[in-house]
Amino acid sequence: MPDRLPQRIVILGAGGQLGGEFQHRLPGAVALLHSEVDLTQSDSLQSILTELNPQLVLNCAAFNHVDQAEVAPQDALTVNAYGARNLAVVCRDLGALLVHFSTDAVFGSDPDRRIPYSELTLPGPVNVYGCSKLSGEFLVRASCPEHLVIRTCGLYGHRGRGGKGTNFVTRILEKASAGEELRVVNDQTCTPSFAVDIAQGTLNALGAKVRGVLHLTNSGSCTWFEFARRIIETAGLKTRLQAITSREWTAPARRPHYSVLSNDLYNRHRLPVMPNWTSALERYFAES
Numbered sequence: 001m002p003d004r005l006p007q008r009i010v011i012l013g014a015g016g017q018l019g020g021e022f023q024h025r026l027p028g029a030v031a032l033l034h035s036e037v038d039l040t041q042s043d044s045l046q047s048i049l050t051e052l053n054p055q056l057v058l059n060c061a062a063f064n065h066v067d068q069a070e071v072a073p074q075d076a077l078t079v080n081a082y083g084a085r086n087l088a089v090v091c092r093d094l095g096a097l098l099v100h101f102s103t104d105a106v107f108g109s110d111p112d113r114r115i116p117y118s119e120l121t122l123p124g125p126v127n128v129y130g131c132s133k134l135s136g137e138f139l140v141r142a143s144c145p146e147h148l149v150i151r152t153c154g155l156y157g158h159r160g161r162g163g164k165g166t167n168f169v170t171r172i173l174e175k176a177s178a179g180e181e182l183r184v185v186n187d188q189t190c191t192p193s194f195a196v197d198i199a200q201g202t203l204n205a206l207g208a209k210v211r212g213v214l215h216l217t218n219s220g221s222c223t224w225f226e227f228a229r230r231i232i233e234t235a236g237l238k239t240r241l242q243a244i245t246s247r248e249w250t251a252p253a254r255r256p257h258y259s260v261l262s263n264d265l266y267n268r269h270r271l272p273v274m275p276n277w278t279s280a281l282e283r284y285f286a287e288s
Helices: 017-025 042-052 066-071 073-094 128-143 168-177 195-207 224-235 264-268 277-286
Strands: 009-012 030-032 056-059 097-103 147-152 182-185 212-215 241-244
Touching (some): 009 017, 017 030, 042 073, 066 073, 066 128, 168 182, 182 224, 212 264, 224 241
Parallel strands (some): 009 056, 056 097, 097 147, 147 212, 182 241
């Protein structure tokens, strides 16, 4: 843990993949599950955090059901936007630094994009989930002067899987192990990111006193089909894998065709380079 981190730290969404990694790295932090604190309940949120009086709050809590958000937009906005604002206001009043995690889904409206997005690129979501997360970003930035908004992408990890109950890697492994034929989109490009690396990269950024908006992913990029193929190969499994288009994969929510985030700002702080997504996946299996 960087020496310059505050002593009193609270982790929200501790049952998820990223929250679990922060617990592992910050054993002295207070880790709270959704059942213990709800961002949408402003009074209880204020009461709990006021009693804990944190200097740093890591917000890993979110409504992250992308397709469900299309049919229940109010649920996504209540957590990801209004809940984020509730938390930001409390952190402001306590003088705490708020680290709020966002997503590559705030981009995607440019169908011709093939250059990684920087923090200065104008966002343009293509689904309700992305809109709700972008709204949360703006409300955090408007409500809490001491903030770090971190956008990441394609998160997977070991230590809990949050409200979705799974991640892309585990879904591919489960289906491949069952001998199912896999149909995976090959026209959506992103950067799969290992929660271990995102947690460590966040602590690196905090140690360097980075503030504002920061993109943080593993390096490199691939399509979801390429990621699935590498998962199957690394696991040593045999299964039928078919590349399909986004049009063939019918889902309630549109996905960005390209949502690769640039780590250039992170790198300009001379922090340890984020590992490539392929080596990250190998470490995921080695640690399983």
